[in-house]
Amino acid sequence: MSKLLVDIGSTYIKISSSNGVFQKFRDFNRAILDDLTSKFADEIQRYEKDEIHICSSANGGLSTLIIGLTNSFSLKYATNIAFNSGINIIDTILYHNIENSPVAGELLDVVIIVGGIDSIGGVFDEKLFSYLSKLNYSNIVYVGSKKDREYLSENIENLVILENIITEKLKVNEEPLKEYLTNLYQQDIVGKEDIKELYTLSSNQIYSTPYIVNQSLPYIDANFEVINPFIVIDIGGATTDIHYSRDLSRDNMVIDSEYDRLVFKKLGVYKSKDSLVYAAKNNEFVYELLNVLNVTENILEEESEQATKILMQLSIFLVLCKVSIHTSLYITLNMHLLKSIVLTGGITKVLSYDEVEVIVQFFYKKILNTTAIPTILLDSNYDIWTLGMKALGEKDVD
Amino acid sequence: MYKVVTGVVGNDIHVVANRLIDISLQARGFEVFNLGVNTYLEEFIDAVVETDADVLLISSLNGEAEGWCRELQFLMAEYELKDVTFVIGGNLSVGESKDEDLVKKYQSYGFDLVFHQIELNDGLDQLEEFLGKKS
Numbered sequence: 001m002s003k004l005l006v007d008i009g010s011t012y013i014k015i016s017s018s019n020g021v022f023q024k025f026r027d028f029n030r031a032i033l034d035d036l037t038s039k040f041a042d043e044i045q046r047y048e049k050d051e052i053h054i055c056s057s058a059n060g061g062l063s064t065l066i067i068g069l070t071n072s073f074s075l076k077y078a079t080n081i082a083f084n085s086g087i088n089i090i091d092t093i094l095y096h097n098i099e100n101s102p103v104a105g106e107l108l109d110v111v112i113i114v115g116g117i118d119s120i121g122g123v124f125d126e127k128l129f130s131y132l133s134k135l136n137y138s139n140i141v142y143v144g145s146k147k148d149r150e151y152l153s154e155n156i157e158n159l160v161i162l163e164n165i166i167t168e169k170l171k172v173n174e175e176p177l178k179e180y181l182t183n184l185y186q187q188d189i190v191g192k193e194d195i196k197e198l199y200t201l202s203s204n205q206i207y208s209t210p211y212i213v214n215q216s217l218p219y220i221d222a223n224f225e226v227i228n229p230f231i232v233i234d235i236g237g238a239t240t241d242i243h244y245s246r247d248l249s250r251d252n253m254v255i256d257s258e259y260d261r262l263v264f265k266k267l268g269v270y271k272s273k274d275s276l277v278y279a280a281k282n283n284e285f286v287y288e289l290l291n292v293l294n295v296t297e298n299i300l301e302e303e304s305e306q307a308t309k310i311l312m313q314l315s316i317f318l319v320l321c322k323v324s325i326h327t328s329l330y331i332t333l334n335m336h337l338l339k340s341i342v343l344t345g346g347i348t349k350v351l352s353y354d355e356v357e358v359i360v361q362f363f364y365k366k367i368l369n370t371t372a373i374p375t376i377l378l379d380s381n382y383d384i385w386t387l388g389m390k391a392l393g394e395k396d397v398d
Numbered sequence: 399m400y401k402v403v404t405g406v407v408g409n410d411i412h413v414v415a416n417r418l419i420d421i422s423l424q425a426r427g428f429e430v431f432n433l434g435v436n437t438y439l440e441e442f443i444d445a446v447v448e449t450d451a452d453v454l455l456i457s458s459l460n461g462e463a464e465g466w467c468r469e470l471q472f473l474m475a476e477y478e479l480k481d482v483t484f485v486i487g488g489n490l491s492v493g494e495s496k497d498e499d500l501v502k503k504y505q506s507y508g509f510d511l512v513f514h515q516i517e518l519n520d521g522l523d524q525l526e527e528f529l530g531k532k533s
Contacts, residue, residue, distance in 0.1 A: 069444075069447055069448055070443075070444035070445075070447050070448055071440065071444060072440060072441040072444035072445070073444055073445065073448045074448065096476070096477060115448065116448055116449075116450070117448060117449050119449075120448075120449065120450040166448060169431070170431055170433070170445060170448065170449065
């Protein structure tokens with residue numbers, strides 16, 4: 001059965017049909033449904049509702065604050081699960097320092113509280129409630145010791161209680177929290193009124209785009225000239241996602257999935273341009289990189305085709321830094337083991353192979369002190385996204 | 399039942415000794431949280447906090463424990479671990495060292511019991527005796 005695949009991005013709308021893959025810039029003065037149907041009317045008319053599959057990454061990504069008992073267990077486990085669910089970590093707080101911890105000023109999508117194995121109690125006390133009273137959050141979830149559940153639910157309004165993420169043997173139990181956060185992320189995207197309207201076109205569930213790309217990962221090395229372990233970097237207008245083989249992760253956590261992902265909410269070249277420029281200016285290597293690219297920092301303030309290219313190149317560099325030993329805030333990947341880097345998303349329509357290679361070479365030389373770099377593949381025809389949508393479509397049929 | 403966090407500290411991978419300690423502790427009725435080999439001091443302390451353990455038993459076979467355990471006092475103070483019994487055992491020095499010097503040194507780091515090159519069961523007998531007196 002032929003299918004029409006649609007991806008609603010924060011910058012582009014793209015479709016894949018039997019006629020090929022097409023993309024057009026979003027018109028932000030129109031509702032998404034209106035914009036989509038006007039731009040691709042002919043294609044949409046050819047398909048029934050059950051033949052149309054839609055995913056969206058527009059305005060994706062949730063923010064979270066994690067309060068945990070220790071760095072090595074509760075905070076490490078919760079942070080890892082949150083990252084893999086497409087959540088952005090605003091901050092982590094060690095519970096015994098909570099009275100001196102800064103209070104996040106922005107609205108948090110979710111607060112996660114974790115600590116202790118099930119057989120211990122009395123982990124949390126008044127200090128927690130006092131801190132929470134200063135926060136502004138939409139959801140709050142407890143995934144710590146079983147013995148503290150009742151006490152916390154009596155004192156924290158709308159507290160969601162899930163299974164402890166720390167087992168009795170101090171191992172990680174990731175599924176309950178991961179499912180909860182993934183659902184929140186999904187609800188955040190499809191709950192947006194603009195996205196809900198798309199159900200008038202499709203009778204299939206609307207998914208988040210990072211989820212779709214993640215679905216394609218087990219098939220990538222069979223379909224492309226990619227060698228495992230690899231990473232897939234999807235740089236869009238508002239967010240940058242990085243998907244990676246678990247073999248690259250330094251965390252010795254034993255869990256089921258072979259591939260994980262991180263979503264960097266404020267790293268995009270259009271809607272998140274300001275925060276991307278801010279991140280770039282705060283990276284000590286960026287000025288040297290701009291020099292290598294034969295431009296000055298003034299380019300970051302310009303509105304031109306060249307400026308967009310430079311921003312895209314910087315975003316590749318920054319995302320590589322964020323997952324390498326250079327930045328310990330995020331999950332650290334062993335980039336020396338990396339065999340292939342796959343780039344997908346709008347970036348592949350703008351940058352050439354050489355323009356990507358110069359960034360990867362710079363990163364490996366400056367951060368990892370080596371001239372050997374992984375193979376680079378540009379998914380310029382969105383084959384990975386198509387593969388993910390098809391993989392999901394086949395799962396739905398099963 | 400006493401809860402014990404154990405493991406091999408630092409860049410030491412003597413896994414057989416680690417398993418023997420785990421089995422011996424369990425045979426004596428301890429609830430064991432074994433962090434395995436290559437474990438950092440911070441991880442040991444964090445495991446004690448997460449499990450509310452009564453005993454932290456660190457082993458070291460390659461003699462390099464000294465460098466990995468110097469900050470015990472600092473971490474104990476940070477988490478206010480007053481009721482925990484801290485034990486270290488194995489081969490605790492590189493080269494020749496006098497027992498009494500080693501014991502003093504590790505006690506100054508915050509360990510209650512220090513076992514340098516003694517039989518595992520003798521050490522565990524002393525641990526049980528110590529815990530019995532403490533309670």
